[in-house]
Amino acid sequence: MQFQSVLDDIAAALAPELGREGKVANYIPALARVPAQQFGIALRTGDGEEAHAGDSTTAFSIQSIxxxxxxxxxxxxxxxxxxxxxxxxxxxxxxxxxxxxxxxxxxxxxxxxxxxxxxxxxxxxxxxxxxxxxxxxxxxxxxxxxxxxxxxxxxxxxxxxxxxxxxxxxxxxxxxxxxxxxxxxxxxxxxAVRMSCVQLARAACFLSRDGLNPLSDERILTERQARRVNSLMLTCGTYDAAGEFAYRIGLPCKSGVGGGIVAVVPDRLALCVWSPALDHTGNSLLGMKALEMFAAKTGLSIF
Amino acid sequence: MQFQSVLDDIAAALAPELGREGKVANYIPALARVPAQQFGIALRTGDGEEAHAGDSTTAFSIQSIxxxxxxxxxxxxxxxxxxxxxxxxxxxxxxxxxxxxxxxxxxxxxxxxxxxxxxxxxxxxxxxxxxxxxxxxxxxxxxxxxxxxxxxxxxxxxxxxxxxxxxxxxxxxxxxxxxxxxxxxxxxxxxAVRMSCVQLARAACFLSRDGLNPLSDERILTERQARRVNSLMLTCGTYDAAGEFAYRIGLPCKSGVGGGIVAVVPDRLALCVWSPALDHTGNSLLGMKALEMFAAKTGLSIF
Amino acid sequence: MQFQSVLDDIAAALAPELGREGKVANYIPALARVPAQQFGIALRTGDGEEAHAGDSTTAFSIQSIxxxxxxxxxxxxxxxxxxxxxxxxxxxxxxxxxxxxxxxxxxxxxxxxxxxxxxxxxxxxxxxxxxxxxxxxxxxxxxxxxxxxxxxxxxxxxxxxxxxxxxxxxxxxxxxxxxxxxxxxxxxxxxAVRMSCVQLARAACFLSRDGLNPLSDERILTERQARRVNSLMLTCGTYDAAGEFAYRIGLPCKSGVGGGIVAVVPDRLALCVWSPALDHTGNSLLGMKALEMFAAKTGLSIF
Amino acid sequence: MQFQSVLDDIAAALAPELGREGKVANYIPALARVPAQQFGIALRTGDGEEAHAGDSTTAFSIQSIxxxxxxxxxxxxxxxxxxxxxxxxxxxxxxxxxxxxxxxxxxxxxxxxxxxxxxxxxxxxxxxxxxxxxxxxxxxxxxxxxxxxxxxxxxxxxxxxxxxxxxxxxxxxxxxxxxxxxxxxxxxxxxAVRMSCVQLARAACFLSRDGLNPLSDERILTERQARRVNSLMLTCGTYDAAGEFAYRIGLPCKSGVGGGIVAVVPDRLALCVWSPALDHTGNSLLGMKALEMFAAKTGLSIF
CATH class of the missing domain: 3.40.710.10 (DD-peptidase/beta-lactamase superfamily)
Known part of the structure; x- marks a missing residue:
C-alpha cells in the first residue's frame, strides 16, 4: 500500500481545519502555550517501512501515552x-x-x-x-x-x-x-516525556510485531502479552471515548492530553497522529479524524 | 484449518469439567431446571464450512444474545x-x-x-x-x-x-x-427465543462476511455497520467482563444468561458456545474457557 | 402570645412577594393550573387556640405531606x-x-x-x-x-x-x-388528598400534644412515637433541604410539592403554611420565608 | 432535677456492659491502646450546676468533637x-x-x-x-x-x-x-486535643446558654448562631447516624472516634459521655446508650 500518499492526503485534507475547533490542554502553562495549528502523522510497518507527513518530527508532551x-x-x-x-x-x-x-x-x-x-x-x-x-x-x-x-x-x-x-x-x-x-x-x-510522531510510531511498532523490537528484533513482550496490551488499548486506551474509538476507528489506540494518539494495526503497523486541540473527551480532535480517515482509506480495521 | 478437530478437542478437554463449577441462572424456573452438565460448540466460516461438537443442536434460551x-x-x-x-x-x-x-x-x-x-x-x-x-x-x-x-x-x-x-x-x-x-x-x-449453537453460529455468520447473509448473500448490514456491530460486541457485549474477554479471548462476543456466547472472527467465521453454568459475571464459565482454548489453538484473534 | 397578629403580620409582609419568585409544580395539569399568587397560614395550639391568615381555608393538594x-x-x-x-x-x-x-x-x-x-x-x-x-x-x-x-x-x-x-x-x-x-x-x-391550612394545622396538632388528638384527646401515637415522628420530620421532612430548614427555621417540618408545609413546635402548637410557588428544592418558597419569620417573631425553635 | 443521681444511675446501669461490645478505634496505636472498659459522664447546666460519674475526669482524644x-x-x-x-x-x-x-x-x-x-x-x-x-x-x-x-x-x-x-x-x-x-x-x-468529660461538658455549655460562656458570660456566639450550631449538630453531628440519634435520643450531639459524645439540651445544659468502644457507625456504643437513658430518665428532648 502507498502509505506515504495516504498520509499526505490526510494531512492535506485536514490542513484547512487546523486550529478551528477543539481546545489545547491548559491546566499547565507549558501545555497551554503549544500552538493549536499543528498536525503530524507518522507510521512504521512491521517490516520497517516508514511514512510521515505534517509536523511529524516536532516533539510534544506524550502525557498519558x-x-x-x-x-x-x-x-x-x-x-x-x-x-x-x-x-x-x-x-x-x-x-x-x-x-x-x-x-x-x-x-x-x-x-x-x-x-x-x-x-x-x-x-x-x-x-x-x-x-x-x-x-x-x-x-x-x-x-x-x-x-x-x-x-x-x-x-x-x-x-x-x-x-x-x-x-x-x-x-x-x-x-x-x-x-x-x-x-x-x-x-x-x-x-512529561517528549517525543515526535515519528518516534512514537517507532516506539509502538513492536505491538504490531508480536512484541519484537523493530530495530533489533529483541523481544519486548511475548506475543500473547503484546496482543493483550493491544486489547487493553482498545477497551480502555482513550479515556471515556473507548467505545467511540472502537466504533469509528476500529483500532487499538492510546491517547494523551498533549494531543498525541498512538494506534496499532496488529501484524501490520503502528501509527502516531498529533494535533494539540482536544475534544470534550480529552482526545485530539483532528487526531481522531485523521485516524478515521486512515481506517477508511486503507480498510485497515481489526473488526 | 481443521476446525472440526479443534472443536472436538475442546469438547473433549472440557468434558471432565461439566457441571463442576459455576451456577445455572435461577431467577426463573424454566432456566433453573436446565441441566448444568451440557456443552455445545459450533462454527460456520464465511465460505460456508460448518463444524460442531457436543450438545450443539440442543436449543437453549438465547437471552441477551x-x-x-x-x-x-x-x-x-x-x-x-x-x-x-x-x-x-x-x-x-x-x-x-x-x-x-x-x-x-x-x-x-x-x-x-x-x-x-x-x-x-x-x-x-x-x-x-x-x-x-x-x-x-x-x-x-x-x-x-x-x-x-x-x-x-x-x-x-x-x-x-x-x-x-x-x-x-x-x-x-x-x-x-x-x-x-x-x-x-x-x-x-x-x-425467550430458543436456538442451538449450530443455529446461532449461522445466524451470526453475516458479521464475519461484511454483513452478507451466508445463505443468500442478501445484505443484512453494510460492511461498515457489520464492523461496527463487531466493535460494540467487543467493548460492550459481555456484561461487566468486556475487558476480560478482550484480554483473554480477543474476539467480539455477545453472551446471554442462558449460557450461550456468540463470537465473531471478522472475515473468517462465527462461533457459538453454550454451557449453562455461569460465572459471577453472568457469562458461561465453560463457554469462556472454550473460547479461550479456541483462540489459543487457532491463533485467531483480532489483536 | 398574640398568634393571630403574628400571622397577620406575616401575611401582610409577604403579600407584595406573592407570585414574584419560584415556580408552581407543573408535572401534572391539575397542579400546574393552581394560581401562584396565593398564601395561607394557620396554627392550632395544644390547648385549642386557633389563628389563621390569608388563603387559609383554600384546599390544596397535600402531596408529600x-x-x-x-x-x-x-x-x-x-x-x-x-x-x-x-x-x-x-x-x-x-x-x-x-x-x-x-x-x-x-x-x-x-x-x-x-x-x-x-x-x-x-x-x-x-x-x-x-x-x-x-x-x-x-x-x-x-x-x-x-x-x-x-x-x-x-x-x-x-x-x-x-x-x-x-x-x-x-x-x-x-x-x-x-x-x-x-x-x-x-x-x-x-x-391527592386535598386540605386547607386550617385543616392541616389541626391534623398535625397531635404531634405537639404528645400524640393526643386535639379534638377528642384520643391517643393517636404514644408520646415517644410522637416525639420520634417529629425528629424524623426534622431530619428528613423537607426533601434535600432538611439541613437548611433546621438551620434557618429550627422546627420539624413536612413539605409537599403542592406548596404546603406543616411545622410542629413540640408541646406548643402545629402550624401550616401554603403558597404554591416552589424553590429549586421543591419546597414552597414563601412558605419557608413565612416559617422563618414565624420562628424569628415568636422565638419558638427547638434549638 | 437531681442530675447527680441520674448520672450515678446511668453509670451503675452500664457498668456490667463495659468492654462487652463494640470496638476501640485502632487506626493509630495511641487510640488502639486505650482500654475499652471505661465510661464517664458529666454535665453542666446553664446556671452552673455540675454533675459527673465514672471516668469523668480522664482525658481522651476528642477527635471529631x-x-x-x-x-x-x-x-x-x-x-x-x-x-x-x-x-x-x-x-x-x-x-x-x-x-x-x-x-x-x-x-x-x-x-x-x-x-x-x-x-x-x-x-x-x-x-x-x-x-x-x-x-x-x-x-x-x-x-x-x-x-x-x-x-x-x-x-x-x-x-x-x-x-x-x-x-x-x-x-x-x-x-x-x-x-x-x-x-x-x-x-x-x-x-488530637485531649479533654475529659467534665471539661467537654463545660466547653459545650455555652451552646445551652444562647452563646454565652458559662464562666465569664462573655459572648462566644450570637444567640442565633448558637441555635444554628445546635441544629447542625442534630442533622449532621454523628456521622451516618444522625437520624438514629435524633430518633432515639432527640438531642443535638457531636461525636468523635475517641469515644466521646457531646450533647446539648438547649436552654438547659450540656452533657458529655465517653466510652472508647465504638459501634459500626463510629459512635461510642455505651455513649449512645447512656444518652438514650438520660433522655428517657429526664424527659429532656427537643422534640
Whole structure:
C-alpha cells in the first residue's frame, strides 16, 4: 500500500481545519502555550517501512501515552502478577474519577486511567529506577535518545492535586507500596516525556510485531502479552471515548492530553497522529479524524 | 484449518469439567431446571464450512444474545439515527444498573446493557412488528424456523421487576416513545427465543462476511455497520467482563444468561458456545474457557 | 402570645412577594393550573387556640405531606416493626433518586423520600383499606370530612413513571409485599388528598400534644412515637433541604410539592403554611420565608 | 432535677456492659491502646450546676468533637460568609467519602464530615494561628489549660492518607486557599486535643446558654448562631447516624472516634459521655446508650 500518499492526503485534507475547533490542554502553562495549528502523522510497518507527513518530527508532551509504556515495563517485570490489584475493565467514569475507586476499595479499573497508571508506577518504583528505565525503553525502541521536559514535570507536580488525591486515596486502602510523593514524582516525569510522531510510531511498532523490537528484533513482550496490551488499548486506551474509538476507528489506540494518539494495526503497523486541540473527551480532535480517515482509506480495521 | 478437530478437542478437554463449577441462572424456573452438565460448540466460516461438537443442536434460551439481533434490526431500520439517545460506551456498571441511567438522564450507555436494549426495543416497537421481525430475521439467517419459549417469556414478565424499573425510569426521562408494558412484552419475548449453537453460529455468520447473509448473500448490514456491530460486541457485549474477554479471548462476543456466547472472527467465521453454568459475571464459565482454548489453538484473534 | 397578629403580620409582609419568585409544580395539569399568587397560614395550639391568615381555608393538594400521615398510620399498626426494611437516616440524595436504593439493596433511607413512602404504603396495603383509613384518620383529627382529588390521583398515575420505577426496583429486591400497581394506586391517592391550612394545622396538632388528638384527646401515637415522628420530620421532612430548614427555621417540618408545609413546635402548637410557588428544592418558597419569620417573631425553635 | 443521681444511675446501669461490645478505634496505636472498659459522664447546666460519674475526669482524644469548636471559631471569624463553599445538609454518605465531593465539585456537604472540617480548617488557617486559638477557646470555656497529644497528632499525620486525599481533592477543585500540608497539620492537631468529660461538658455549655460562656458570660456566639450550631449538630453531628440519634435520643450531639459524645439540651445544659468502644457507625456504643437513658430518665428532648 502507498502509505506515504495516504498520509499526505490526510494531512492535506485536514490542513484547512487546523486550529478551528477543539481546545489545547491548559491546566499547565507549558501545555497551554503549544500552538493549536499543528498536525503530524507518522507510521512504521512491521517490516520497517516508514511514512510521515505534517509536523511529524516536532516533539510534544506524550502525557498519558506514557501509561502504555509504563504498562509494558511493568508486564516485563512482573508478568500477570501485575493484575493482582489492578483491573482490566473499562471504567465508564472519567479518567480521574475517585468514585469507582471508593466503591472498589482502591483497586483501579484498568492501567490506563490515572489511578491505574499510578498503581503501575508504584510497582515500577518498587522494582527499578523507573524514570531511567522508561527513557531506556523508549530509546531502544526509537533508536535515538528520548528526554523529559522538566518544566512540564514540575508544573504537573505543582498543580497535580487530583493525582495526589488519587494516590493518597489508594494509599489509604493499602494499595500503594511506596511513598505517595515518590510515586507521584515518577508518574509526573513519565507524563512529561517528549517525543515526535515519528518516534512514537517507532516506539509502538513492536505491538504490531508480536512484541519484537523493530530495530533489533529483541523481544519486548511475548506475543500473547503484546496482543493483550493491544486489547487493553482498545477497551480502555482513550479515556471515556473507548467505545467511540472502537466504533469509528476500529483500532487499538492510546491517547494523551498533549494531543498525541498512538494506534496499532496488529501484524501490520503502528501509527502516531498529533494535533494539540482536544475534544470534550480529552482526545485530539483532528487526531481522531485523521485516524478515521486512515481506517477508511486503507480498510485497515481489526473488526 | 481443521476446525472440526479443534472443536472436538475442546469438547473433549472440557468434558471432565461439566457441571463442576459455576451456577445455572435461577431467577426463573424454566432456566433453573436446565441441566448444568451440557456443552455445545459450533462454527460456520464465511465460505460456508460448518463444524460442531457436543450438545450443539440442543436449543437453549438465547437471552441477551437477542440484544445483538435487536440491534441489527434497529440499525437496518434507522441507521445512525439509532444513536440519538443511546450511547456506545462501555458502562463500567452492572448490566441492570440504574445508577448511570440516573446521572445520564435516562440515556443508556450502550445497546447491550438492559436499559439500552429496552431503548432499542422501543425503537423497534415504533417501526415494526418486532417479535415477528426478529423471528423472520433469525430464520432467514439460519435457514430454518426459529421460535419463542412462551413459558420463559411469561416467567420473565412475571419476575422482571428490575427491567420494569429500568423501562419506567427511562420513560420518566422521556426516553421511551411507546407504552412501557408493550416495550417490556417485546423485550421479554426476544429474550425467550430458543436456538442451538449450530443455529446461532449461522445466524451470526453475516458479521464475519461484511454483513452478507451466508445463505443468500442478501445484505443484512453494510460492511461498515457489520464492523461496527463487531466493535460494540467487543467493548460492550459481555456484561461487566468486556475487558476480560478482550484480554483473554480477543474476539467480539455477545453472551446471554442462558449460557450461550456468540463470537465473531471478522472475515473468517462465527462461533457459538453454550454451557449453562455461569460465572459471577453472568457469562458461561465453560463457554469462556472454550473460547479461550479456541483462540489459543487457532491463533485467531483480532489483536 | 398574640398568634393571630403574628400571622397577620406575616401575611401582610409577604403579600407584595406573592407570585414574584419560584415556580408552581407543573408535572401534572391539575397542579400546574393552581394560581401562584396565593398564601395561607394557620396554627392550632395544644390547648385549642386557633389563628389563621390569608388563603387559609383554600384546599390544596397535600402531596408529600401525606407521607407524614401514612407514617402515622403505619406506626399505629406495626410499631417499631415498621423499621425492619425502612431506614431513618437523611438521604443526601434527591427525593426520587434510585441510586441509593441500588447500593442499599432496595431498602429506602427514610419514610419521607418517595421510595420510603412507597414502602410504608406497601405495609399499609397489607394491613388495611389504606385509602379509607387515611381519610378516616384525617377526618378524626380535623373534625370534618376530607376527600381526595380524583383528577390529581389519575394524573399522578398517568405520569408517575419515576414512582413506578422506584416501586418496581424495590420489588426486584423483594422489598414490597404487594402488587406494584396496587401500592402505586394507593400512594397516588394519598398524595391527592386535598386540605386547607386550617385543616392541616389541626391534623398535625397531635404531634405537639404528645400524640393526643386535639379534638377528642384520643391517643393517636404514644408520646415517644410522637416525639420520634417529629425528629424524623426534622431530619428528613423537607426533601434535600432538611439541613437548611433546621438551620434557618429550627422546627420539624413536612413539605409537599403542592406548596404546603406543616411545622410542629413540640408541646406548643402545629402550624401550616401554603403558597404554591416552589424553590429549586421543591419546597414552597414563601412558605419557608413565612416559617422563618414565624420562628424569628415568636422565638419558638427547638434549638 | 437531681442530675447527680441520674448520672450515678446511668453509670451503675452500664457498668456490667463495659468492654462487652463494640470496638476501640485502632487506626493509630495511641487510640488502639486505650482500654475499652471505661465510661464517664458529666454535665453542666446553664446556671452552673455540675454533675459527673465514672471516668469523668480522664482525658481522651476528642477527635471529631474538635470539628464543633473549629466551626465555632470560624463562625466567630467569618459569620455567614463561612457558608460560601461549605454546605449545611446531611451527607447520606460515609464521613470520609469522596463520592459526593466529586459530584458536588469539591464543596463539602457540611462542616462535620471530614471534607467539611478540612474546609473549615482552611478558613481558620487563613485568618489566625488556628492551633493556638483552638486551645485558647477551649481553655476559656473550661477554665483550665487544654493541650494536644502530640503523639496522636503525629500518628494521624503518618496514616491520614484518606484525609490527604480529601484535602488534595478539594484543592483540585480550587476549594482550599492554603497549602494542603498546612491545612492537614492543623486539622490533625485539632483532632488530637485531649479533654475529659467534665471539661467537654463545660466547653459545650455555652451552646445551652444562647452563646454565652458559662464562666465569664462573655459572648462566644450570637444567640442565633448558637441555635444554628445546635441544629447542625442534630442533622449532621454523628456521622451516618444522625437520624438514629435524633430518633432515639432527640438531642443535638457531636461525636468523635475517641469515644466521646457531646450533647446539648438547649436552654438547659450540656452533657458529655465517653466510652472508647465504638459501634459500626463510629459512635461510642455505651455513649449512645447512656444518652438514650438520660433522655428517657429526664424527659429532656427537643422534640
Amino acid at each position: 506514557s501509561k502504555l509504556f509504563a504498562l509494558v515495563l511493568a508486564l516485563r517485570e512482573m508478568g500477570e502478577k501485575l493484575w493482582d490489584h489492578i483491573g482490566r475493565e473499562p471504567s465508564g467514569n472519567p479518567f480521574n474519577s475517585l468514585v469507582q475507586l471508593e466503591s472498589e476499595q482502591g483497586i483501579p479499573r484498568n492501567p490506563f486511567i490515572n489511578a491505574g497508571a499510578l498503581a503501575v508506577t508504584d510497582r515500577l518504583v518498587s522494582a527499578m529506577d523507573a524514570k531511567a528505565q522508561m527513557l531506556a525503553l523508549l530509546a531502544s525502541l526509537c533508536g535515538e535518545p528520548i528526554d523529559i521536559d522538566e518544566e512540564v514535570a514540575a508544573s504537573e507536580a505543582a498543580t497535580g492535586f487530583r493525582n495526589a488525591a488519587l494516590a493518597n486515596f489508594m494509599k489509604s486502602f493499602g494499595r500503594l507500596d511506596n511513598d505517595v510523593g515518590k510515586v507521584l514524582d515518577v508518574y509526573f516525569h513519565h507524563c | 437477542s440484544k445483538l439481533f435487536a440491534l441489527v434490526l434497529a440499525l437496518r431500520e434507522m441507521g445512525e439515527k439509532l444513536w440519538d439517545h443511546i450511547g456506545r460506551e462501555p458502562s463500567g456498571n452492572p448490566f441492570n444498573s440504574l445508577v448511570q441511567l440516573e446521572s445520564e438522564q435516562g440515556i443508556p450507555r450502550n445497546p447491550f446493557i438492559n436499559a439500552g436494549a429496552l431503548a432499542v426495543t422501543d425503537r423497534l416497537v415504533s417501526a415494526m412488528d418486532a417479535k415477528a421481525q426478529m423471528l423472520a430475521l433469525l430464520a432467514s439467517l439460519c435457514g430454518e424456523p426459529i421460535d419463542i419459549d412462551e413459558e420463559v417469556a411469561a416467567s420473565e414478565a412475571a419476575t422482571g421487576f428490575r427491567n420494569a424499573a429500568l423501562a419506567n425510569f427511562m420513560k420518566s426521562f422521556g426516553r421511551l416513545d411507546n407504552d412501557v408494558g408493550k416495550v417490556l412484552d417485546v423485550y421479554f419475548h426476544h429474550c | 401525606s407521607k407524614l400521615f401514612a407514617l402515622v398510620l403505619a406506626l399505629r399498626e406495626m410499631g417499631e416493626k415498621l423499621w425492619d426494611h425502612i431506614g431513618r437516616e437523611p438521604s443526601g440524595n434527591p427525593f426520587n433518586s434510585l441510586v441509593q436504593l441500588e447500593s442499599e439493596q432496595g431498602i429506602p433511607r427514610n419514610p419521607f423520600i418517595n421510595a420510603g413512602a412507597l414502602a410504608v404504603t406497601d405495609r399499609l396495603v397489607s394491613a388495611m383499606d389504606a385509602k379509607a383509613q387515611m381519610l378516616a384518620l384525617l377526618a378524626s383529627l380535623c373534625g370534618e370530612p376530607i376527600d381526595i382529588d380524583e383528577e390529581v390521583a389519575a394524573s399522578e398515575a398517568a405520569t408517575g413513571f419515576r414512582n413506578a420505577a422506584l416501586a418496581n426496583f424495590m420489588k426486584s429486591f423483594g422489598r414490597l409485599d404487594n402488587d406494584v400497581g396496587k401500592v402505586l394506586d394507593v400512594y397516588f391517592h394519598h398524595c | 474538635s470539628k464543633l469548636f473549629a466551626l465555632v471559631l470560624a463562625l466567630r471569624e467569618m459569620g455567614e460568609k463561612l457558608w460560601d463553599h461549605i454546605g449545611r445538609e446531611p451527607s447520606g454518605n460515609p464521613f470520609n467519602s469522596l463520592v459526593q465531593l466529586e459530584s458536588e465539585q469539591g464543596i463539602p456537604r457540611n462542616p462535620f464530615i471530614n471534607a467539611g472540617a478540612l474546609a473549615v480548617t482552611d478558613r481558620l488557617v487563613s485568618a489566625m494561628d488556628a492551633k493556638a486559638q483552638m486551645l485558647a477557646l477551649l481553655a476559656s470555656l473550661c477554665g483550665e489549660p487544654i493541650d494536644i497529644d502530640e503523639e496522636v497528632a503525629a500518628s494521624e499525620a503518618a496514616t491520614g492518607f484518606r484525609n490527604a486525599a480529601l484535602a488534595n481533592f478539594m484543592k483540585s477543585f480550587g476549594r482550599l486557599d492554603n497549602d494542603v500540608g498546612k491545612v492537614l497539620d492543623v486539622y490533625f492537631h485539632h483532632c
